[in-house]
Amino acid sequence: MEYIFSLEVIYLIASVTYILGLKMLGHPETARRGNLIAAAGMTLAILGTIFLYKGEVATHIYILIAIAIIIGTIIGWLVAKKVAMTKMPELVSLFNGMGGASAALIGLIEFHHYVGNTLSTVTILAGIIIGSISFSGSMIAWGKLNGTIKKPFRLPKYNMLNNIIFVVLVAFAAYITWSATGSQLYLYILFFGALAYGILFVLPIGGADMPVVISLLNSFTGLAAALGGFLYGNMVMLTGGILVGSAGTILTFAMCDAMNRSLANVIFGGFGDTDTQAEGGSKGIKGSIKKTTVSDVAILMNYSQKVIIVPGYGLAVAQAQHAIHELEQLLEKKGIEVKYAIHPVAGRMPGHMNVLLAETNV
Numbered sequence: 001m002e003y004i005f006s007l008e009v010i011y012l013i014a015s016v017t018y019i020l021g022l023k024m025l026g027h028p029e030t031a032r033r034g035n036l037i038a039a040a041g042m043t044l045a046i047l048g049t050i051f052l053y054k055g056e057v058a059t060h061i062y063i064l065i066a067i068a069i070i071i072g073t074i075i076g077w078l079v080a081k082k083v084a085m086t087k088m089p090e091l092v093s094l095f096n097g098m099g100g101a102s103a104a105l106i107g108l109i110e111f112h113h114y115v116g117n118t119l120s121t122v123t124i125l126a127g128i129i130i131g132s133i134s135f136s137g138s139m140i141a142w143g144k145l146n147g148t149i150k151k152p153f154r155l156p157k158y159n160m161l162n163n164i165i166f167v168v169l170v171a172f173a174a175y176i177t178w179s180a181t182g183s184q185l186y187l188y189i190l191f192f193g194a195l196a197y198g199i200l201f202v203l204p205i206g207g208a209d210m211p212v213v214i215s216l217l218n219s220f221t222g223l224a225a226a227l228g229g230f231l232y233g234n235m236v237m238l239t240g241g242i243l244v245g246s247a248g249t250i251l252t253f254a255m256c257d258a259m260n261r262s263l264a265n266v267i268f269g270g271f272g273d274t275d276t277q278a279e280g281g282s283k284g285i286k287g288s289i290k291k292t293t294v295s296d297v298a299i300l301m302n303y304s305q306k307v308i309i310v311p312g313y314g315l316a317v318a319q320a321q322h323a324i325h326e327l328e329q330l331l332e333k334k335g336i337e338v339k340y341a342i343h344p345v346a347g348r349m350p351g352h353m354n355v356l357l358a359e360t361n362v
Contacts, residue, residue, distance in 0.1 A: 010048035011236040017041025018240055022247060028351075028358030045236045085316060085356060089214065093142040096218050100134025103127050103224030108191060110231065115182035123231045125173040128187070129194045131224040134217045136198030141210050141217065144202075154204040159268050165197045205267065211345050212255050212266050219248030258344035294323055298330040306337045311353045312346050325360035 017037050024034025050065060076095075083091050107128035114120035143149040155161055169190065176186050205213055226241025228234070256263050301307055309328070315321060328338045340362065342353045 007048055007052045008235070010044060010052070011234070011239075014041040014045035014048075014236045015239040017044070018236075018243055022243055028354045031355070031358070042240075085319070085359075087146070088355070089211065089352070090142050090145045093138045093145060093210075093214050093217075096214065096221050097135045097138030097142065099221040100131045100138060100217070100224060103131030103221065103228055104135060104191065104194075105131075106228050107131065108187065111187055112182055112184070114231075116180050118177060120231060121177045121180070122173075123227050125176060125190065127224045127227040127231070128191055129169055129173060130220050130227070132191055132194035133198035133201065134220040134224060136195040137202040137213070137217050137220075140199055140202040141213050145210055149203075155200070158200065158204050162197065162200055165193070165200065169193050169197060201267075209266050212252055212259075212263070215248050215252040215255060216263070216267075217248075219245045219252060222246070222248055255345045294327045294330065297327055298334075301331060301336065302334060304331075304336050306339070307331055308339050308341050310341045310343075311357070313352075316352060316356055321356045321360050321362075325357070325362055328362070 018041055021034040021036075021038025021041065024030040024037065046069070050062070079091065104127065107124045111121075111124050111128075114124060140149065172186075172190055172193070176183070176190065202213055202217075222241045222244025224241070226238050226245055229236070229238030229241055252263060256266060259266075309324060311321075311324065315324065331338050340357065342357075346353045
């Protein structure tokens with residue numbers, strides 16, 4: 001009884017760190033610290049769960065858990081340290097996909113333990129469907145962002161086809177629940193069907209709309225994690241999933257609003273097909289390019305009273321945030337007011353420009 005109370009206290013502390021970390025992620029100046037606080041809370045929850053259930057699980061299971069944690073930590077650390085800022089959206093998509101895969105795998109493993117329990121079966125099957133869609137969709141988004149998938153791919157009547165597949169998935173999940181057969185074959189058919197739907201869901205969407213898609217898939221992963229927390233009665237997993245799901249949903253609609261488009265228009269409209277143009281494209285650069293320096297630009301703006309800088313994806317590609325900050329300082333020394341106008345979806349992910357400028361303490 002004592003260890004259950006201790007675990008609940010640990011989960012409460014971890015949940016508070018999630019909320020605090022998420023709040024701090026809302027501002028570039030505190031984002032790094034917020035990320036560390038949330039990571040510390042996650043570490044506390046993992047270690048608390050492992051050590052407070054010690055003795056209830058075979059020793060070799062703990063060895064496997066330790067190996068998995070070490071391998072995952074090393075890979076995650078190395079990848080995050082080496083990734084360029086321009087490639088950060090791809091990393092976000094990849095990590096989100098791993099979260100969806102984890103939720104789906106939990107459902108596959110736990111399904112046979114809850115055969116006959118309608119509520120638990122519904123929760124598990126929903127987690128499998130949502131987690132699988134999030135995983136395969138995130139992998140397609142990752143491929144689009146890194147240039148592996150060059151152009152949107154659309155089957156004839158793809159909107160109708162996707163809707164039919166989704167309805168079939170839900171109906172099949174309902175049949176599995178109602179029949180209570182516990183068939184592993186049916187379970188894996190549902191799993192692979194959801195993976196296929198995730199691929200077909202994201203493939204038609206252009207690369208320029210990937211920030212919205214990533215946020216939407218992020219909300220899917222959060223929902224899948226929350227379902228897992230509900231299944232296990234794990235409060236910290238439930239809290240984390242709800243926070244991720246709600247934040248992803250809010251961000252998705254905020255970005256759609258910033259683009260003056262509806263979510264349905266992004267998903268079904270077929271816009272955002274500028275995959276290659278976003279990277280510079282195969283089309284040659286038109287017109288002449290005149291090289292300049294920070295001091296030359298500052299001289300040209302010497303008689304200005306107010307300057308507004310509008311950064312875009314080119315800033316990230318050129319890593320020009322330091323030069324922009326230097327220009328800002330030169331202009332401010334001359335008494336010129338300098339401001340930044342940042343579009344919510346500028347770059348390749350939400351807040352991309354904010355993160356870049358925060359590196360230079362703008």
